[in-house]
Amino acid sequence: MDEQALAAWLTLSSIPKIGIAKLNKLLSLDAPQNIVEYSTEQLQAIGFSTAQIRHVKQGNKAVDDCLTWLQHDEHSIVTAMDKLYPPLLKQTKGYPPSLFIKGDVRALSSPQIAIVGSRNASPEGMETAQYFAGEFARQNFVVTSGLAIGIDGHAHNGALLSGGQTIAVLGSGLNNIYPARHRELAKRVEKQGALVSEFWPNTTPRPEFFPRRNRIISGLSAGVLVVEATQKSGSLITTQYAAEQGREVFAIPGSIRFANHSGCHSLIRNGACLVEDPNEVINEIDSLVNWSKDNQPTLFDQVIETEELPYPELLANVGIEATSVDILAQKTHIPVHEAMTQLLELELSGYVVAVTGGYILKGRG
Template identity: 40%
Template sequence: MRRLLAALGSPQAVAAATPAALADVIGPARAQALNEPPDDHAKRLAATRAWLDAAPDRRRVLTLADADYPPLLLQAADPPLLLYLEGRHALLATSSVAIVGSRKPTPQGLDNARRLARQLGEHGWTVVSGLAKGIDGAAHLGALDAGAGTVAVVGTGLEQVYPLAHRALAARIAEDGLLVSEFPIGMPLQPDNFPQRNRIIAGLTRGTLVVEAALKSGSLITARLAAEAGREVFAIPGSIQSPQARGCHALLRDGAKLVESVDDVLEELGNEARPAAHDPAPAQPAADDTPDDQVLGALGHDPATLDALIARCGWPAPALNARLMELELEGRVMRLPGGLFQRRGAA
């Protein structure tokens, strides 16, 4: 889809393109599939509109080009084109930490997850997790205990809850936190969706804390994606006799920061977080700004991070992200691993 947007310029142009024009960009098989929507497409579209209309102040579909798209996620290697939201949308702009781990944790692991999430919330950090049984659920509860925000990134459409045992927790998060999914309304439960959603958990946050995990664990996928995106990775050590500690020990051998208390996390990320309730309204570029000259000029000819560009041109992150996306779709800027941007050729 990003190749189509870069080649054709807009979703409307993609929708209006001929099969031949689509095939030139993505190949004949994908072009044919794109021109043959599923039989239940109209039904699912109507269901999505009904879902939005039922709570318009709490529900939203966010596009990749929206100025409110989370800046950290936009820097990730594979940001989703759409995000479905329910709850406090402003939490996407806050300073956040992911807490993930085993679905079958030890009692100590549950206690550690809930306690650390509560302490991070008390320091103003938003806790992000995946609403799964075990460590994820404990992390969400700890953040809610602190009266802080929590974001649950799920692997289904937002009209359903998985696991069913977390229906009450999901309802509480929809009220006091934020539910997020890249999967459309009507998307059934599919196991492959859960590893895919892990990249969003890693991409939204400045760091990922793994509380307990086996060696073959989705939590290790999240940690790897966080490291690849240049984010911090933390792990809590455990007993050498416990299978649930082996994943954390593997992360520690690979360079993750050992965590014994919340201070170990705050030492890396800083004590000052950006809570949703106190976010100032972002300044907007002046009407006579020239985006091409300013953004491309600030970018220069060497790779630069988003923070560096903000410092150079003085734009707020949402507006700068939106302009960088436009330049990327125009083929004038490329996104590099590690959250870096670089001009293409003599752009």
Template identity: 40%
Template sequence: MLMDDLDELRAWLIALRTPGLGPGGLRERLDAVGGDIRVALAQLRRHAAPLGELAQAWLARPDEVQLAADLAWLAEPGHRLLRSTEADFPPQLENIPQPPAVLFVVGDASLLLYPQVAIVGARGASAAGLAHARAFALALADAGFAITSGMADGIDGAAHTAALDAGARTLAVVGTGADRVYPRKHHALARRIAAHGVLVSEFPPGTPARPDHFPRRNRIISGLALGTLVIEAGLRSGSLITARLAAEQGREVFALPGSIHNPLARGCHRLIRDGARLVETATEIVETLTPAARMLGGELAARLDAVGGETLGPAQAEGGADLACAHSGEWGDSEYRRLLAELGHAPTTLDELVQRTGQSAAALSAMLLMLELEARVEPLPGNRYQRLPDD
């Protein structure tokens, strides 16, 4: 790592661990200085008094042992600090209240750019509820959606496991540091997600589980997803918080009905009375969310184009198949044709496509998403892709 990069990363970590600042305060200061974290940190140090004595003490003399541990964790393979100032920070999080300033990531960060469905529900789910979670996760993954949840016991774990067993994409947003596992019984699941999906947290390494962290975690689950499906929830379930946040963020909320005699169906029934979509099949969710998935591709394209440095290519009117992307400012057909040519008909990893095309992983992920929606490309286990035969 270059010294300049190390200094910038250190500045981020100091700011993130400043007591009383929070993601909102950090983003406000970043916005004021054009996103330069070192300038923001310098101003923060000059005006730390309103944050209190703990913040002043930390900013004057940060704990070097703690910072060294953070940097060592980030230096491990597959670990990353994904910053809101980076081009591949998920655009769907920019439009939620109190968006995170960073995400600590373990695994494949490009999965954050895929259209996602959150599946949440009771920790003490019934056998039928767990079966529903597995069935919906499989069907939604087969339709091209990534499965997002919170790695909790019950419905969350069943949805993650079903996606992993099918070789599909899954994302776990946790309420601890990304180096911690909660509940402890999910150590094996966490390792599988880190190896074949992605673990995400806005909390620095070492952060333990605390009750107030999980509602904060839930806003990221619902914010990343285009829609949230609730499967079994009591009237006091944390899943209802996720559903409420999803509705406030302008996302779709789906609820699975159940028996009037099942207390774990009461939360879902309340959601339906309050306006959630009653669903019985995954097809209903896919039909509802496909237009939003196309819009997500457009938002990502606009974000990459706005930051410069990501060459998306001008629109071309050359011959060949019209890919009919549903967003304005789309990449030219020639860019898609080149990607399809480089992809060929053999399974190819995203890393191989980066090397072949010279495009960034973020740009390619967005293009592959649009090609999936047009049934031109099929995702495969291991973050691989295969071109489908032309009709």
């Protein structure tokens, strides 16, 4: 994407009350660099409010700051329109319009296992996280976590010490590493993996950003391992996202006398896989990854699309979670009978598959 197109995309994606679904609809109308040049009347015609039009017309210094930030050799901005956008993340609901990255962009499209857990972890918990991460890294899995104190930091360190790659997803802009005590760890992650954020580089950390960060951690990964967590741990937010995204959830059990294990025990009671050895996770994830490669090559292999997708508006609203015909028709404003006809053609062409509750994407989708 050239600088003009990127600036236009950043402008559109930063418009108040606009998400990826609306952005995708805009893309079906015109290129971003053309839309930002629309007249006020044209913007009104495609549904922009007065405040949104003002945002487009007045310019945005933050966009210029992003473009300046991008000049650094190790900095990247990957948009949802780019081939390098992580395909597994793109199949999740509400995926970020843009990702800001320091380090190896390609790591984001490699098979990943997330490790999360308590900030106030026990010495045994931190040792366990580091050990599991090291074993995952030795089996060529990227270890993904949130750079937090406790389990997260030791997971990153375990992967680094094993010579593997690790990804840290931040709840702040990449110019504001949080927590500050992990700045040196962040530098090591950048050299041997990547730092990632959906927030623009100069964004400061805020409490509400961290749950949003968690959906990216699970969205990038084939599975999520919880090492230690209380019943109210933020790590359980990650597992909620993982379940919604169709990811496997693993939990390590512990003493019933230790509150930091209560969250893991709750997860196990509700269907998470109890694991005691890294190979138990690896074997399960290997099966998922191999199935994905056989059946959905776009999950982990960058495929250059050369064909025009049929019924793109309808196809854009089908994901990895079952969506009914009625909902698809409502979202696309296509009559139900016409949507059913289009879905049948998409199914016959190998783009979607009918399941209980509606349709999901298949390999070619």
